[in-house]
Amino acid sequence: MRLQDKVAVVTGAARGIGRAIALRFAREGARVAVVDVRETEGHETVRLIEQMGGEALFVYTDVSDAAQVEAMVEAVLERWGTIHILVNDAGICPFEEFLSMPESLWDRVLDVNLKGYFLVSQAVARVMVEQGVKGRIIAVSSISSEFGGSQQAHYCASKAGINLLIKSMAISLGPHGITCNAVLPGTVETDINREALADPAVRAYWSQRAPLGRLGRPEDIAGPVLFFASDDSAWCTGSMLVVDGGTSVNLQ
């Protein structure tokens, strides 16, 4: 098992990609803090982990709220005493055209997607540095960090910000032995885009755009995240790993 006895915090782990990461980590021997604002689904992730003989803890946390983030870190430390791995995954993407986008929506997306990654990373990294833990911090970014998208100006800007946040953290935390890397998924079928993908034309476009010929599944992202969480990536930091079935290299 590649994460035996490690303690991992996974934000956004109530469902979708975050849940797949939490389950994969648990299968690899990690104890997992499931951090999310969705209580029912969050407890379900914990139940699924316990069902497979693993250990997990749900901690209700809005990642955009500094006080809640501090309380989450305290709760994890109280339970397991340390944190070895952090995966920032919690995100939102409420589609809206640029011209009609209200300031409040812009603020909310940047608060959750970008400030949330900053707040959780800083709080966890402080513990790692204090304890001398040579930790692993991973961000679930997006190929939308490199390309614009209709109805996604706020989301694309937040994801581009995440990439440079991670690169900057890599510089600051490298001397402490902490690695910081990002995974950039293409279109993965989850609740975040279920409505958009219900349109057969949209679905066909994204499936065909990927040379591998299909949409992504949450499990497709969990493996690459596990790579950055494990010792196999010991000399990787500031890396941006695109995981998109080839979508972004296909100009057709």
Ligand SMILES: NC(=O)c1ccc[n+]([C@@H]2O[C@H](COP(=O)([O-])OP(=O)(O)OC[C@H]3O[C@@H](n4cnc5c(N)ncnc54)[C@H](O)[C@@H]3O)[C@@H](O)[C@H]2O)c1
């Ligand atoms: N699905 C895709 O096509 C795709 C592509 C690229 C990147 N991503 C990224 O993957 C990550 C996971 O998305 P997903 O597709 O699994 O969507 P999802 O909606 O299924 O999961 C997102 C999770 O984040 C949680 N969350 C939202 N706001 C939060 C907050 N303020 N505090 C704590 N938790 C919060 C949600 O409750 C949910 O459980 C996101 O960062 C998303 O941007 C998704």
